[in-house]
Structure formats: structure tokens, C-alpha cells
Amino acid sequence: MNFEDSCKTSIGLAQNSSVISDEVFKKMLENCFAILTGKEEIHSIMGLCQSKPDVLKEFYAALLCVSAEFARRRSSTEDILRFLNTDCGLPLKKSNLFTEYFDKNKLALETSLLNITGALPHVTDVKWKIDYIVKSNTMDSSEGPIFRINLISEKFDTESQHKKLENIMFNCTSQELQDLVYKLKDAVRHCSSVTQRLL
Incomplete structure (x- = not known):
């Protein structure tokens, strides 16, 4: 430990x-x-x-x-x-x-x-795919890949007395994904520093 x-x-x-x-x-x-x-x-x-x-x-x-x-x-x-x-x-x-x-x-x-986070989900896994739009009727050239993200979260269901899995799905561009990853790393760093001060 x-x-x-x-x-x-x-x-x-x-x-x-x-x-x-x-x-x-x-x-x-x-x-x-x-x-x-x-x-x-x-x-x-x-x-x-x-x-x-x-x-x-x-x-x-x-x-x-x-x-x-x-x-x-x-x-x-x-x-x-x-x-x-x-x-x-x-x-x-x-x-x-x-x-x-x-x-x-x-x-x-x-x-x-x-359930400590209340309304916030407890993310346990992630699945993702990359789609690349070559051409569409609204634009002549693509703006890069589209990332399809599926965050799998779990919550304890008090009625059934079991963990329940939920999917949080969204699409984002390469820049939006980089912003998300940066913010997640920043959050992990802050949580680690708070934990180190407590322990």
C-alpha cells in the first residue's frame, strides 16, 4: 500500500x-x-x-x-x-x-x-472509432477525421442493488479531442496533488 x-x-x-x-x-x-x-x-x-x-x-x-x-x-x-x-x-x-x-x-x-459524484458519471472504460468524411453536399473538402467516442460509466442502482452501465456517446474533431485529453490530464494532475496532500 x-x-x-x-x-x-x-x-x-x-x-x-x-x-x-x-x-x-x-x-x-x-x-x-x-x-x-x-x-x-x-x-x-x-x-x-x-x-x-x-x-x-x-x-x-x-x-x-x-x-x-x-x-x-x-x-x-x-x-x-x-x-x-x-x-x-x-x-x-x-x-x-x-x-x-x-x-x-x-x-x-x-x-x-x-455514487459520491451525484449526477456525474463514474467512467470505467472508453471505446472509440475514427470516421473520415471525404466529401459531403455541404462542403467540398474535409476538415479532418471525426472521432466517435463512447464513454462507459457505471452507477450503483439502489432498486436492483447492482451496478448499472451507461453509455455517454459524442462526436468530436481532432482539435476538440486534444482539448478533452488536455483537460482530463489536468484534472488527474489536480486530483493527484490533492490526494498526496491528504495521505
């Missing part, structure tokens, strides 16, 4: 049971998975703070971050345990409790991540 060292250190705060007891850890897991699946927090974070609220908040932020990332990557239980035990140094009892909550909420987490 490629997480920043600061994130691993923040998760590692749960090693010390005098700072984050087993009971507090369990309540924070309940809150974490409630929030990530679109429900209300079960426990007040301020109510869980005994003497070090800043440490608890730092751990909670890292817990939310890694939980969402595990769901996004569809990480296996073995990968999660390896990360929590080896990279973060969590005791086996806490690591197993995390994977138990993660497995129980996995479908709801994936659903929440799929």
Missing part, C-alpha cells in the same frame, strides 16, 4: 492503548464506517476524547482516509492486515476488528464511492 508516512504514523497512534483504548477504537470504527456509508455519526468524537483530543482527531482523519482508499482499491483482507500490522504497527486485535468492520460495510462503501 502506498500511503504517506504521516498517514501510517497517524494510524499507528492506535498502538498505544492508553491513548486509544480498544473501546474508543471500536467506537471510532463505528463512526468511520457510518460516515463513509452516508449515515450519521453514532458517537460524538468530543465525547470520546479523554485527555488528548488532537491525537484522537488526527487518528480519526487518517482512519477515514485509509478506509475510503481500501474500498476504492478493493483491497483484500490480507493486504489490509499487512498494512495495519506491518506498516502501521497495530496490534492484531485492532487490525482484525478493522477488517471485520470493513468486510461488513464493503458493499455499502463501494456503493457510496460509486
Whole structure:
């Protein structure tokens, strides 16, 4: 797992049971998975703070971050345990409790991540063709190839409880396609920089 060292250190705060007891850890897991699946927090974070609220908040932020990332990557239980035990140094009892909550909420987490954008589609694949218009009744010479793009997106359908594929089809010129590719690369770069700051 490629997480920043600061994130691993923040998760590692749960090693010390005098700072984050087993009971507090369990309540924070309940809150974490409630929030990530679109429900209300079960426990007040301020109510869980005994003497070090800043440490608890730092751990909670890292817990939310890694939980969402595990769901996004569809990480296996073995990968999660390896990360929590080896990279973060969590005791086996806490690591197993995390994977138990993660497995129980996995479908709801994936659903929440799929539908996080609301009206915006989650693009998973693309198909394309090139057409070249040699001559038409409206123009004597062509302006280059026409690209026929089909973006395949997926969304979780709450009625059928399954992922649903949708097609987004459009035509564009070579210049329009270059503009689209540039904007997509720019968006990916911005998302990467935001993710690096969070992890």
C-alpha cells in the first residue's frame, strides 16, 4: 500500500492503548464506517476524547482516509492486515476488528464511492472509432477525421442493488479531442496533488 508516512504514523497512534483504548477504537470504527456509508455519526468524537483530543482527531482523519482508499482499491483482507500490522504497527486485535468492520460495510462503501459524484458519471472504460468524411453536399473538402467516442460509466442502482452501465456517446474533431485529453490530464494532475496532500 502506498500511503504517506504521516498517514501510517497517524494510524499507528492506535498502538498505544492508553491513548486509544480498544473501546474508543471500536467506537471510532463505528463512526468511520457510518460516515463513509452516508449515515450519521453514532458517537460524538468530543465525547470520546479523554485527555488528548488532537491525537484522537488526527487518528480519526487518517482512519477515514485509509478506509475510503481500501474500498476504492478493493483491497483484500490480507493486504489490509499487512498494512495495519506491518506498516502501521497495530496490534492484531485492532487490525482484525478493522477488517471485520470493513468486510461488513464493503458493499455499502463501494456503493457510496460509486455514487459520491451525484449526477456525474463514474467512467470505467472508453471505446472509440475514427470516421473520415471525404466529401459531403455541404462542403467540398474535409476538415479532418471525426472521432466517435463512447464513454462507459457505471452507477450503483439502489432498486436492483447492482451496478448499472451507461453509455455517454459524442462526436468530436481532432482539435476538440486534444482539448478533452488536455483537460482530463489536468484534472488527474489536480486530483493527484490533492490526494498526496491528504495521505
